[in-house]
Amino acid sequence: MTESEHTLLHTLGLGRRTGDAWRNHFVGSTPEIVELVAAGLMEKVNDGGPLSGGDPVFRATAAGKARAREIHAREYPKLTRSQSRYREWLNADSGIRFGEWLKMGCYRPGFWGVS
DSSP states (O other), X not given: OOHHXXXXXHHHTOOSSOOSOOOOOEESOOHHHHHHHHTTSEEEEESOOTTTTTOOEEEEOHHHXXXXXXHHHHXXXXXXXXXXXXXXXXXXXXXXXXXXXXXXXXXXXXXXXXX
């Protein structure tokens, strides 16, 4: 992944664990931002103010959002069901072995009292 691609994903809050964009802003001017603006993937919102510490603020355009989805799909392919369960086990930090966790059905919705 290039630095520009990484900057575009960062602007939208996309990463390994997040598949949905939850923000759309980047504060500051970098060579990558200049490149993305020239490509029409980002646009300048303002030249800066008190909230941004005087730094310019940029956001992704519709074309930038579409490109970010392509990059995200390429860099972070959808996990298989088995891969998802293994990650759930790692995140649960339950103190039991993976095989036991599976046998107990801990991955099923509602097992921990949460649907």
